[in-house]
Amino acid sequence: MRWESDVPLDSLARYRIGGPVQRLCRPESLEALRKGLREASDTGYKILGTGANVLISDRGLDCSVLVLKGELDYVRVENGAIEAGAAARLPALAGTARRLALRGFHFLEAVPGTIGGGLRMNAGSRDDWLWHCAEWAQLMTPEGELVRMSPAEVAPSYRHVDVPDDWVFVAARFSAPKGEIAAIKEAHMSFRERKVRDQVYELPSIGSTWKNPPAPYPAAWLIVNEVG
Ligand SMILES: Cc1cc2nc3c(=O)[nH]c(=O)nc-3n(C[C@H](O)[C@H](O)[C@H](O)COP(=O)(O)OP(=O)(O)OC[C@H]3O[C@@H](n4cnc5c(N)ncnc54)[C@H](O)[C@@H]3O)c2cc1C
Incomplete structure (x- = not known):
C-alpha cells in the first residue's frame, strides 16, 4: 500500500480547515482497502469521504486516514x-x-x-x-x-x-417502488432548487452546523435564532 506522509487535510475537507495527518492512503479496491486497514492497525484510522461533514483540528490527526477511490466508485x-x-x-x-x-x-x-x-x-x-x-x-x-x-x-x-x-x-x-417519471423529476428539481437557494454552497461549510435535538425540543436553527 502506498502511504503519503504528513498530508494536510484542509484541502480534503469542505470547511477548508484541518492540520496534517500522519499518513494517508487511497485504496482503489477491496483488496487494497483490506491491506490498508491491516497496515493502519497500529495507528488506528479514520475513513474520509469528501469531507462534507467533518471538522478537523488545526493540530491534525494522530492516526492514519484512508480515502476510498477507483473500483469502489x-x-x-x-x-x-x-x-x-x-x-x-x-x-x-x-x-x-x-x-x-x-x-x-x-x-x-x-x-x-x-x-x-x-x-x-x-x-x-x-x-x-x-x-x-x-x-x-x-x-x-x-x-x-x-x-x-x-x-x-x-x-x-x-x-x-x-x-x-x-x-x-x-x-x-x-431500491424503491417506481413512480411517474414527470412527477419524480419535478420532486427532484424543486427540492434541488429550494436547497441550492437556501444553503451556502460557495463558501466553506458542512451544510447544517448543528444537529437537531430530539423531540420535544424545537429544530436547532430555532434555538440558535432564539439565542441571538
Ligand atoms: C452544502 C452542504 C449541504 C449539505 N446538506 C446536507 C443534507 O441535506 N443532509 C445531510 O444529511 N447532510 C448534508 N450535508 C453534510 C454532508 O453532505 C453529509 O453528511 C454527507 O453524508 C457527508 O459525506 P462525506 O463522504 O463527505 O463524508 P465525510 O464528511 O468525509 O465523513 C463523515 C463521516 O463519515 C465517515 N465515513 C466516510 N466514509 C465512510 C465509509 N466508507 N465507511 C465508514 N465511515 C465513513 C467519516 O469517518 C466521518 O465520520 C451537507 C454538506 C454541505 C457542505
Missing part, C-alpha cells in the same frame, strides 16, 4: 435496483434514481458526499434519510472480513447508525 443498475460503491457520490445516486423514476430519493439532490459518508451519517433531511432507501450495505471489518447489514441491523435514526466506528462501508444496494 461505481453506480450500476441491477434488476431495477441501484448498487453503488462507497466512493460513489450521493448526487450520482440521486440522479440515477431520478432517471429510473424511483420514488423517495429527491432529498439527496444537492447533498454533497459519498455513499460511504452518507450511510455512516444517515444523510438526508429530518424525516427522509438514506437508510430509508437501502436494502443492505456491505462493510469491511478491521480484520478485512466483509459483512452485509440490513436496515434493521444498523437501526438507523436521525444522523446515526448502530455500526462500530472502525467498520468501513464499501457498497450498498438501494
Whole structure:
C-alpha cells in the first residue's frame, strides 16, 4: 500500500480547515482497502469521504486516514435496483434514481458526499434519510472480513447508525417502488432548487452546523435564532 506522509487535510475537507495527518492512503479496491486497514492497525484510522461533514483540528490527526477511490466508485443498475460503491457520490445516486423514476430519493439532490459518508451519517433531511432507501450495505471489518447489514441491523435514526466506528462501508444496494417519471423529476428539481437557494454552497461549510435535538425540543436553527 502506498502511504503519503504528513498530508494536510484542509484541502480534503469542505470547511477548508484541518492540520496534517500522519499518513494517508487511497485504496482503489477491496483488496487494497483490506491491506490498508491491516497496515493502519497500529495507528488506528479514520475513513474520509469528501469531507462534507467533518471538522478537523488545526493540530491534525494522530492516526492514519484512508480515502476510498477507483473500483469502489461505481453506480450500476441491477434488476431495477441501484448498487453503488462507497466512493460513489450521493448526487450520482440521486440522479440515477431520478432517471429510473424511483420514488423517495429527491432529498439527496444537492447533498454533497459519498455513499460511504452518507450511510455512516444517515444523510438526508429530518424525516427522509438514506437508510430509508437501502436494502443492505456491505462493510469491511478491521480484520478485512466483509459483512452485509440490513436496515434493521444498523437501526438507523436521525444522523446515526448502530455500526462500530472502525467498520468501513464499501457498497450498498438501494431500491424503491417506481413512480411517474414527470412527477419524480419535478420532486427532484424543486427540492434541488429550494436547497441550492437556501444553503451556502460557495463558501466553506458542512451544510447544517448543528444537529437537531430530539423531540420535544424545537429544530436547532430555532434555538440558535432564539439565542441571538
Ligand atoms: C452544502 C452542504 C449541504 C449539505 N446538506 C446536507 C443534507 O441535506 N443532509 C445531510 O444529511 N447532510 C448534508 N450535508 C453534510 C454532508 O453532505 C453529509 O453528511 C454527507 O453524508 C457527508 O459525506 P462525506 O463522504 O463527505 O463524508 P465525510 O464528511 O468525509 O465523513 C463523515 C463521516 O463519515 C465517515 N465515513 C466516510 N466514509 C465512510 C465509509 N466508507 N465507511 C465508514 N465511515 C465513513 C467519516 O469517518 C466521518 O465520520 C451537507 C454538506 C454541505 C457542505
